[in-house]
Amino acid sequence: MSKRLIREALNIPSSEITSESIYKQRRRLIQAAMSAAILPAFTYPSFARAAGYEIPDDLPRYPGPAWLRQKLASAVRNPDLSVSDELAPYYHIITHNNFYEFGTDKRDPARYAQNFKTDPWKVEISGEVAKPGNYNLEDILAPHALEDRVYRLRCVEAWSMVIPWLGFPLADLIKRFEPTSKAKYVHFTTILDKEQMSEQRSSFGTIDWPYVEGLRMDEAMNPLTLMAVGVYGNALPPQNGAPLRLVVPWKYGFKSIKSIVRIHFSETMPETSWNVTAPSEYGFYANVNPAVDHPRWSQATERRLPSSLLSPNIVDTLPFNGYADQVAHLYKGMDLAKWF
């Protein structure tokens, strides 16, 4: 898709697009208000202001619903949990997506997800929790301040990007709903909506929709595990999993489920979509591991996007995608070739 044509193709009504000057103005106002307040200095001593992101004028911005904007604008960078690798350009992040519900080509989600309705949005919390229920997303997000975290994203297909998410720790959300002692796993489910999602209607697809992913409880509670509502200083575009998605940076990208409508707690391991579709190729754990190849291709290296044509940007893949210090202990004593 040509960058010049992208706004047309994405079919964003111009009223939905915040112009750069207004965006910056708002940001400055909020920053001024925040710096006058003592909150950031005291509550989060190690946090810095989120960086201003370079978004070319000819690309659409996604301001999100009105109730979310203040929250997005006051997100602060968490430097301790951010990597210093160079960010992928905004264009790459919003046009190169695996969101099979909207088509299997990387360019399909940006083409076909633009009218996807993401507000209002409800999330069902169910299973082994003290406070199950069907909650408005706004109410779910209410108590959480957003952080800006720069994570590596490693796709199981051996490409990768560096992405600045806006979100909050999944652990904080889980604690609020008070899981019982029987809660050993968390299941996540993407919306099932055949009207809006063309691939859910395909006769030749092998995924049994809706898409399901899951984590072991200790993985879900790890400080790195993020519930994201924004990217690049704005709300999540629909193609990136709006309005609520998971980001688990030490696992292959397919674990980071998009457009979540259900969070379920159980004693048993969930049957996750790719694992069910091709159990020999995609494990439940799906930790990034250069030593364990996909049966059809190598996982030892990855193409970091953007990658130039004549000298592709090939880098070595790191165990746990470079997050071994934070998460390797979760898998102590496990045979990672068996539990891939």
Place this chain on the structure above:
Amino acid sequence: MVSGEKGRLLRWWFFFLLLLSPLAALFVNLLNDNLGADPAKVIVKELGFWAITLLWLTLSVTPGIKLLGWRWLMSFRRMLGLYTFFYAVLHLLSFATFLVGWRWDILLTELTKRPYIVVGSLALLLLIPLTFTSTKAMQRRLGKRWKKLHFLIYPISLLAMLHFIWQIRSDFGQQLIFAILLAILLGYRLYLNRRS
């Protein structure tokens, strides 16, 4: 149909340029920044798609002549075959350049260990003798053996199909269409063979 030497020449150029157009389109789209955020993957995929499409078209020449009576197709079978080889070579070269960056360590393990790459490379390798014996002179020189050699097109098509099937992630719609077409094309040969 236009007749005469001039008409034949015109038709030849028309098909020559038509079969070159997918490559030209890819090139123009690349220059216009129209291939998305990861042009490398798109180029490799497109070239592979055209290689297999042209192979299927090459296999359609005989049924086209026998069933539809389009005898003029015969004079384009060689061009279709050569274009198949051309796109298949570009497909492999773009894979090695744009995706692997000619890293020999990666290339060596990919070419020997990955089933779908092994199968694809084998298909390309088998196309080489067919390409170099495609001239009229070689056809005359080899006589009966030419036809035998060019039977290789059948195992090649099966290898290409397998290579294509191995790309499936979750949706197999495209592969199914190609498999059905191949079944028809090869089934027709079996039918001819049994009848004679």
